[in-house]
Amino acid sequence: MSYQALYRVWRPQRFDEVIGQKLITQTLKNAVKTKQISHAYLFAGPRGTGKTSMAKIFAKAVNCRHQEDGEPCNQCETCKAITKGTMNDVIEIDAASNNGVEEIRDIRDKVKYAPTEADYKVYIIDEVHMLSTGAFNALLKTLEEPPANVIFILATTEPHKIPATIISRTQRFDFKQIQAKDSLSRMAYILKEKDLSYDDEALKVIAKASEGGMRDALSILDQVISFGDDKVTLDNALLVTGAVRKQLLVTYLTQVTHQETQKALMTVQEILDEGKDPERFTEDLVNLTRDLLLYQQSPELVTQIEMDQVDSDFKQLATEIKPQQLYDIIDDLNDIQQQMRFTTHEDVYLEVLTVRLAGRQAQPVQSGATAQVDNTVIDRLEAEVSSLKKTVAELQKIPAAGSTPSKRPAVMKTVAKPKRTQVNLSQVYPILGAATRQDLSALQEVWPDLMNILSIPQRSIMGVSKPVAASPDGAIIAFDYAFLQQRANADQELNDALENGLDRLTHKVPKLVFVPTDQWPQIRKTYLEQHQVTGQDNQEADSSSQDDGQASTGEAQSKDEPVVDKAKELFGNDIIDVKAD
Numbered sequence: 272m273s274y275q276a277l278y279r280v281w282r283p284q285r286f287d288e289v290i291g292q293k294l295i296t297q298t299l300k301n302a303v304k305t306k307q308i309s310h311a312y313l314f315a316g317p318r319g320t321g322k323t324s325m326a327k328i329f330a331k332a333v334n335c336r337h338q339e340d341g342e343p344c345n346q347c348e349t350c351k352a353i354t355k356g357t358m359n360d361v362i363e364i365d366a367a368s369n370n371g372v373e374e375i376r377d378i379r380d381k382v383k384y385a386p387t388e389a390d391y392k393v394y395i396i397d398e399v400h401m402l403s404t405g406a407f408n409a410l411l412k413t414l415e416e417p418p419a420n421v422i423f424i425l426a427t428t429e430p431h432k433i434p435a436t437i438i439s440r441t442q443r444f445d446f447k448q449i450q451a452k453d454s455l456s457r458m459a460y461i462l463k464e465k466d467l468s469y470d471d472e473a474l475k476v477i478a479k480a481s482e483g484g485m486r487d488a489l490s491i492l493d494q495v496i497s498f499g500d501d502k503v504t505l506d507n508a509l510l511v512t513g514a515v516r517k518q519l520l521v522t523y524l525t526q527v528t529h530q531e532t533q534k535a536l537m538t539v540q541e542i543l544d545e546g547k548d549p550e551r552f553t554e555d556l557v558n559l560t561r562d563l564l565l566y567q568q569s570p571e572l573v574t575q576i577e578m579d580q581v582d583s584d585f586k587q588l589a590t591e592i593k594p595q596q597l598y599d600i601i602d603d604l605n606d607i608q609q610q611m612r613f614t615t616h617e618d619v620y621l622e623v624l625t626v627r628l629a630g631r632q633a634q635p636v637q638s639g640a641t642a643q644v645d646n647t648v649i650d651r652l653e654a655e656v657s658s659l660k661k662t663v664a665e666l667q668k669i670p671a672a673g674s675t676p677s678k679r680p681a682v683m684k685t686v687a688k689p690k691r692t693q694v695n696l697s698q699v700y701p702i703l704g705a706a707t708r709q710d711l712s713a714l715q716e717v718w719p720d721l722m723n724i725l726s727i728p729q730r731s732i733m734g735v736s737k738p739v740a741a742s743p744d745g746a747i748i749a750f751d752y753a754f755l756q757q758r759a760n761a762d763q764e765l766n767d768a769l770e771n772g773l774d775r776l777t778h779k780v781p782k783l784v785f786v787p788t789d790q791w792p793q794i795r796k797t798y799l800e801q802h803q804v805t806g807q808d809n810q811e812a813d814s815s816s817q818d819d820g821q822a823s824t825g826e827a828q829s830k831d832e833p834v835v836d837k838a839k840e841l842f843g844n845d846i847i848d849v850k851a852d
C-alpha cells in the first residue's frame with residue numbers, strides 16, 4: 272500500500288474535527304439542524320485553514336439522512352460517496368485550473384436539473400478569485416436566481432479579488448489562521464492514534480514553522496517522521512523546518528546570480544504560497560547574505576554556528592558569488608525593505624526585487640547609491656553631466672568678452688530635453704488623439720482579470736503597471752519602474768499574452784504602448800500643448816529665451832522635467848547652475 276500524506280488521511284470528516292474555526296462550525300451545524308440553508312456561502316481565509324474540508328463536511332451534513340446534531344454520520348452511502356468524491360451531486364471545481372467562462376456556463380445549464388442522488392446539489396468552487404470577469408458574470412446570473420436545492424460554496428484565499436456583487440449574494444465566513452496550540456494538540460492527537468512517540472518541543476517548532484496552516488504543519492510532521500525513523504525529536508524538527516526555508520533561500524539566491532529571473536520568480540511564488548510573510552523573506556535573505564559573506568571569510572565559524580545547515584548548495588553559492596555582489600544585494604534588500612513599509616502590495620515588491628537582482632548580476636559594476644533609479648537614465652545623465660563639465664571647463668577658458676553664444680543653447684537643449692528613446696511618441700499621440708474616458712474605464716475594469724491570465728513571471732513585470740489612457744484601438748500603460756517598462760517592451764511573449772488576454776476578455780486587441788509613470792505627466796502635457804493653440808514653435812522660443820539668462824524661466828521648466836528633477840536629486844544643483852549661468 273502506498274504511503275498517504277498525513278493531511279489526507281487525517282482530513283477532518285466532522286465539524287467537530289475541524290481545528291480552530293469554532294464559530295464557523297457552530298453556525299453551520301445550527302444551519303443544518305434547523306434547515307436554514309443559504310444558496311451561497313463564501314469561505315475566505317489563508318491556505319490550510321480548513322475551507323475545502325469544511326465545504327465537504329457541509330455537503331455531507333446537508334445530504335446525510337442520519338445527521339445528528341448537525342454532524343454527518345459518515346457511515347451511509349451518501350456520506351461515503353461524498354468523502355470519496357464519487358457523488359455526482361457534489362461538484363468540486365478548481366477555478367485555478369478551470370477559469371474559463373465555459374465551465375461556469377456549463378454550471379448554468381446543468382444547475383436547473385434537480386439533484387439525482389442527493390437532496391442538495393452542492394457546487395464547491397475552490398480559488399474562486401481566479402475566475403475571469405466573464406465567468407463571474409455567468410456565476411452572478413446563477414446566484415441571482417438560484418434554483419431550489421442548490422448550494423454554492425465559494426472558497427478563496429483572496430476575497431478582495433471577488434466582485435462585490437458576488438460577495439453580497441453569499442453568506443460569508445472568514446477562516447482564521449490556526450493557533451499554534453490548536454495545531455499542536457491536533458498533531459499530538461494524530462501521533463497518539465498512530466502510536467508514535469514525540470517530544471513536545473518538536474511539535475512546538477513545527478507549529479511555529481507552519482505559521483497558521485494545518486496542512487503545512489502536517490506536511491512538515493510527515494517529513495520529520497520519515498526523517499527520524501518514526502520518532503518525532505526536537506533535533507529532527509529543527510533540522511527539517513530550518514532546512515526547508517534555508518534551502519529555498521539558497522536556491523533563490525543561486526537563481527538570481529545565474530540571472531534565471533523566471534525560475535527565481537517561481538521560487539518567490541513558492542515561498543509566498545507557503546504563507547511566508549514578504550518582510551520576513553527579505554529579512555531571512557539579508558541573514559543568508561551575511562552568512563555567505565562570513566563563510567567566505569571564515570568557513571569554520573559558520574559551520575559551527577549553523578551546524579548541519581551548511582550544505583553543498585550553500586558552499587557552491589559561497590564560492591560562486593563575489594563579495595561585492597553580496598554587498599549590492601544587501602543594498603537592494605535595504606531599499607526594498609524601506610519601500611515595503613509604505614505599501615500593501617509587498618509581494619509585488621518582492622517580484623520587483625527579483626527582477627532587479629537578476630538584472631543587476633548582468634551589470635556587476637553598480638554602486639549602491641544608484642540602485643533606486645533606472646540604470647539607463649543614470650548612465651545617460653552621467654554621460655551628459657561629464658560632457659557638460661567639459662563644456663563648462665572649456666567655456667571658462669574663453670575670455671568673457673569673446674563669449675560664444677552659439678555654443679550655449681546647444682548645451683541647454685541637451686539638459687532640458689534629454690533623449691527619451693524608450694517612449695515612442697509616434698505611437699502615443701494617435702492613442703491620445705482618440706482617447707476617451709469610457710475606453711479607459713472599460714480597460715481598467717478588465718485589467719485585474721488580464722493580470723490573472725498572465726503567467727507568474729509575466730504578472731511580476733506587469734504588477735506595477737496600470738492603464739492611464741485608452742482609445743477604441745489603443746491604450747497607454749504606465750509603469751512605476753522604468754526598467755520594468757523596458758522589459759515589457761522587449762518581451763514579445765508577454766505582448767502576445769496581453770493581446771490574447773484582451774481578445775478573450777474584450778473581443779478587441781488594442782495596441783498597447785508602455786511608458787514610465789514618471790514621464791507620463793510630461794508626455795501628456797507636451798501633447799496637449801502641441802495640440803492646442805500654442806504650437807511647437809512656442810516651446811523652442813521658450814528655450815531660446817533662457818539664453819538671455821532668465822534663470823526663472825529655466826527653473827520653471829525644470830519643475831516639469833522629471834529627469835532634470837531626478838538629476839538634481841542625484842547630482843545636486845550642478846546642472847541648474849550651468850543653465851542659469
Ligand SMILES: [Zn+2]
Nearest residue numbers: 335344347350
Ligand atoms: Zn451519512
